[in-house]
Structures are given as C-alpha cells and as structure tokens.
Amino acid sequence: MTMNIWLMEGLSSQRDIIQGISAAAEASQQPISVFASHRHQRNEILSQADFALIEPAEDERRLAFIISTVEQHGIRAIHTGRNARWFESRRAEIETSGASLTTGATRVEMLDLADDKVSFAESMAQHGLPVVPSMRIDSTSQLRQLLLDSPFGDAPLCVKPVTGIYGMGFWRFDESASPMAAFTHPDSRRVHPHFYLQALDAADRVEPLVLMPWLPGPEYSIDLLVEKGSVLAAVARRKDGALQHLENSGEAYELGRACAEAMEADGLVNVQTRHDASGKPLLLEINMRPSGGIGYTRFSGVNLPGLFAMRRLGLMTAQQVRDRAIRDFSPATVRSITDVVRYQPLTNLIP
Ligand SMILES: Nc1ncnc2c1ncn2[C@@H]1O[C@H](COP(=O)(O)OP(=O)(O)OP(=O)(O)O)[C@@H](O)[C@H]1O
Ligand SMILES: [Mg+2]
Known part of the structure; x- marks a missing residue:
C-alpha cells in the first residue's frame, strides 16, 4: 500500500498545507511522501514537498499528466485547491487511476x-441557516432605486460582485464619505453612493452585484x-x-x-x-x-x-x-x- 499524497496547484495556501502534512507525516512515523505540483515555477511552495512536479499549462493535457503521474509514483490521494470545477467534472476518469480525488465538493452543482453569492444565500435560507440578506443587482437604475428604498431597514448598505474573490469590489455606501474617499483611502472601502452610481453608469457593462445590509x-x-x-x-x-x-x-x-x-x-x-x-x-x-x-x-x-x-x-x-x-x-x-x-x-x- 503506497502512502503518497499529491497536492496539486492551489490558490493561496498550498505551501502551508504541504508543511502541515509533512509535519503530520513525520509525527506519525509512517512512510508518507508528499508530492506537490504547480503550473508555474513556484519554488518557495514546491521546495516544501518531498517531490515536485510542474503541471502542464493547458487544461487539455492535465488529465493525461494526472493519470501517468499517479501510475508512475503510486499516488494514493490527490488534492486540488484550484480548477476545482475541471477536476470535479472529471472525477470518474481521474479516480479510475486508483487515486482518490479531493476537490472540496462532491458534485459540480x-x-x-x-460561486454565486445570491444563489448561495437563497439556498442557505432554504436550509434554515441564518445568512446575510442578499439582493441581485443587474443594472444601475435598479441599484439607484434600491438605495432610495432602503430595503434592509436602517442598516447601512454595501455591495460586492455576485462572483468574486479576494474581497475585490466590496464597497460600503456612506453618504458622509468625501467624493475622493475611495481614492485616498481605498482600504476603508467606503464610497459615496453618488460617485459609485456615476462610475457604474459610465461602465461598459454591469457585473452582477449583491446588495446587502452592512454587518x-x-x-x-x-x-x-x-x-x-x-x-x-x-x-x-x-x-x-x-x-x-x-x-x-x-x-x-x-x-x-x-x-x-x-x-x-x-x-x-x-x-x-x-x-x-x-x-x-x-x-x-x-x-x-x-x-x-x-x-x-x-x-x-x-x-x-x-x-x-x-x-x-x-x-x-x-x-x-x-x-x-x-x-x-x-x-x-x-x-x-x-x-x-x-x-x-x-x-x-x-x-
Ligand atoms: N454584508 C457585509 N457586511 C460587512 N462586511 C461585509 C459584508 N459582506 C462582505 N463583507 C466584507 O467583505 C469581505 C469580502 O467579502 P466576501 O468574503 O463575501 O468576498 P470574497 O471576495 O469572496 O472574499 P474572499 O474570497 O477573499 O474571502 C468580507 O470578508 C467582509 O469583511
Ligand atoms: Mg470571503
């Protein structure tokens, strides 16, 4: 029975995960080997594993690469922190190699x-779990109207993209913010609604947004x-x-x-x-x-x-x-x- 685990390219913590696994492997005194791969030359990550591999850049070549690597090195478990959708929709093919696959999910849905914060909120509410009230915004006029209506009582309002990551695009509306606030103090994430709407109006297209009460x-x-x-x-x-x-x-x-x-x-x-x-x-x-x-x-x-x-x-x-x-x-x-x-x-x- 092989004890080889393979951490494929992750989003932001692949290095810490490899280190955690290596520490546990050492403590267990089992013959565990940690493999790590990335599409890019990320030596500060890859150096932490027992064995390192460079992943093919193209999606089309990834499956063959996985199958041959599992076979050659007797990999027992694969973990991916990126491209989860690609991996999950090929779970059956990948697992016929004999390795188990971890994507974070059990199905693509x-x-x-x-990934869709409004659908997620609706689904959690259906499960009876408390979730931030979330309204989908598709146009500037809709946002302008909702800012007038105060749909969440007297709570201040904020927005973020429906699909987003790294907190990008999160802004809190603040009538007392100066016109320049978003430029001079971007980290405080406050913007006067007038200037936000003006920018949204000028944009070529409106990325769907979530409007929420600010918590x-x-x-x-x-x-x-x-x-x-x-x-x-x-x-x-x-x-x-x-x-x-x-x-x-x-x-x-x-x-x-x-x-x-x-x-x-x-x-x-x-x-x-x-x-x-x-x-x-x-x-x-x-x-x-x-x-x-x-x-x-x-x-x-x-x-x-x-x-x-x-x-x-x-x-x-x-x-x-x-x-x-x-x-x-x-x-x-x-x-x-x-x-x-x-x-x-x-x-x-x-x-
Ligand atoms: N309704 C809210 N009230 C107050 N703060 C919020 C609200 N929604 C989001 N935030 C703030 O914005 C940050 C980013 O939001 P969220 O985590 O939903 O987006 P994200 O872009 O997926 O971020 P990441 O992937 O980096 O965690 C949150 O960590 C939180 O500090
Ligand atoms: Mg977040």
Missing part, C-alpha cells in the same frame, strides 16, 4: 452554488475538514483588527459547520460569517477550498491539513480524526506578518 461584525473565518458532507474537524478564527482568535465553539463556529454540511463539502473548506447588529452570526460565503489562512489554525494545536492527509491515506478513522481535533485544540491568538524566504533552485524536481 455545489461548486457553482458556492458590524465581528467576522469569523471557519476552516473545516469535511468528508462527504460530514465535518470531522474545524477551527474558527475570530477577526479582531490585526489579531485573530482561534476558537472551537460558539454560534459562528456551529454555523460554519452547518453550512459546510448543507453544501455537502468534501475536503478542506472555509466558511465566513459576520455578526449583525443584534450580535447574531450570519453566513457571508463558503469557499469550497482551503482558505489563505488555514495555516494559522495550526497554532491551536489542530493540524487540519495533517488530519486531512492521515484520513485520506487511511491512517485514521473518521472518529479518530474527530477525537484528535477536540483533544489537540487549545485557544490561541495569532497575528499575520509578511515574511520572506530564500528563493532557490529545486532539488526535488521530477523532470
């Missing part, structure tokens, strides 16, 4: 649902290890300015778990919530992939990537993972910093 917070980011819709382990990060507090209980934590289960997630995923004015957490979104901050959760003692690998390689039962996640946890506060590493040629590259 759920990836699509997670005061605090905000939570919950990282979860899920297996076919059943949560095995989770760590919540409560955001408090530059600090993040690691927790494993509470309303937001429970809401994150319920959301991942309703979305039938599978793998390492991330749910975000924010408290409304009455102090109740509401769902903002789920990302059906590891978050950028998943590595921070190791400071709680719970190694989510490590548990993922041990489970996927058949070295732990689901119940053992659940028990470990509870036993290992202790609260911690973390602060992220920008770091720098030496960039060197790879010594582990498989040509």
Whole structure:
C-alpha cells in the first residue's frame, strides 16, 4: 500500500498545507511522501514537498499528466485547491487511476452554488441557516432605486460582485464619505453612493452585484475538514483588527459547520460569517477550498491539513480524526506578518 499524497496547484495556501502534512507525516512515523505540483515555477511552495512536479499549462493535457503521474509514483490521494470545477467534472476518469480525488465538493452543482453569492444565500435560507440578506443587482437604475428604498431597514448598505474573490469590489455606501474617499483611502472601502452610481453608469457593462445590509461584525473565518458532507474537524478564527482568535465553539463556529454540511463539502473548506447588529452570526460565503489562512489554525494545536492527509491515506478513522481535533485544540491568538524566504533552485524536481 503506497502512502503518497499529491497536492496539486492551489490558490493561496498550498505551501502551508504541504508543511502541515509533512509535519503530520513525520509525527506519525509512517512512510508518507508528499508530492506537490504547480503550473508555474513556484519554488518557495514546491521546495516544501518531498517531490515536485510542474503541471502542464493547458487544461487539455492535465488529465493525461494526472493519470501517468499517479501510475508512475503510486499516488494514493490527490488534492486540488484550484480548477476545482475541471477536476470535479472529471472525477470518474481521474479516480479510475486508483487515486482518490479531493476537490472540496462532491458534485459540480455545489461548486457553482458556492460561486454565486445570491444563489448561495437563497439556498442557505432554504436550509434554515441564518445568512446575510442578499439582493441581485443587474443594472444601475435598479441599484439607484434600491438605495432610495432602503430595503434592509436602517442598516447601512454595501455591495460586492455576485462572483468574486479576494474581497475585490466590496464597497460600503456612506453618504458622509468625501467624493475622493475611495481614492485616498481605498482600504476603508467606503464610497459615496453618488460617485459609485456615476462610475457604474459610465461602465461598459454591469457585473452582477449583491446588495446587502452592512454587518458590524465581528467576522469569523471557519476552516473545516469535511468528508462527504460530514465535518470531522474545524477551527474558527475570530477577526479582531490585526489579531485573530482561534476558537472551537460558539454560534459562528456551529454555523460554519452547518453550512459546510448543507453544501455537502468534501475536503478542506472555509466558511465566513459576520455578526449583525443584534450580535447574531450570519453566513457571508463558503469557499469550497482551503482558505489563505488555514495555516494559522495550526497554532491551536489542530493540524487540519495533517488530519486531512492521515484520513485520506487511511491512517485514521473518521472518529479518530474527530477525537484528535477536540483533544489537540487549545485557544490561541495569532497575528499575520509578511515574511520572506530564500528563493532557490529545486532539488526535488521530477523532470
Ligand atoms: N454584508 C457585509 N457586511 C460587512 N462586511 C461585509 C459584508 N459582506 C462582505 N463583507 C466584507 O467583505 C469581505 C469580502 O467579502 P466576501 O468574503 O463575501 O468576498 P470574497 O471576495 O469572496 O472574499 P474572499 O474570497 O477573499 O474571502 C468580507 O470578508 C467582509 O469583511
Ligand atoms: Mg470571503
């Protein structure tokens, strides 16, 4: 039985995931080898694995590359943090290689649902889960009218693209913001509605937007290890300015778990919530992939990537993972910093 796990190109935390798995492999004293691949020469990521590969740039060549790599190196489990839709729609072909596949989801429909923030909100409401009220906006005139109507009582309003990532395009409407505020202080994300509408009017086309009440917070980011819709382990990060507090209980934590289960997630995923004015957490979104901050959760003692690998390689039962996640946890506060590493040629590259 081979103990080889392969982390294919991820979005923002592939390096931390490889490090978490390597640490768990070492602690387990099992002969686990970590393979990592990326389309680009990302030596700072690939150097962290036992073996590194460069992925083909073209989608069309990826399937053959996967099949031959699994065969040549006896890969038992594949994880992807990017191109999830491509992988999920080829699950059967990929898994005939003998390796298991983790995409974050169990079916393509759920990836699509997670990518559309309005449909996601509707679906979560149908599941009886509290979610930020979300209206789809398709035109400037519609937004102009809704800003006059105040559809969410006296809450301030905000918008973001229906499909978006990295918080791009999120703006809070503020009648007291100066005309230049969005340019001089872009990070405060406040804009006078007049100037937002003016820019939207001038744009060639309107990307669909979500209009929501602005929630005061605090905000939570919950990282979860899920297996076919059943949560095995989770760590919540409560955001408090530059600090993040690691927790494993509470309303937001429970809401994150319920959301991942309703979305039938599978793998390492991330749910975000924010408290409304009455102090109740509401769902903002789920990302059906590891978050950028998943590595921070190791400071709680719970190694989510490590548990993922041990489970996927058949070295732990689901119940053992659940028990470990509870036993290992202790609260911690973390602060992220920008770091720098030496960039060197790879010594582990498989040509
Ligand atoms: N209704 C809201 N009230 C207050 N803040 C919000 C609201 N919606 C979004 N935000 C803020 O904007 C950020 C980005 O929103 P969201 O996570 O939904 O978008 P995203 O572009 O998918 O971000 P990412 O993928 O980086 O997590 C949130 O983390 C939150 O701080
Ligand atoms: Mg987000």
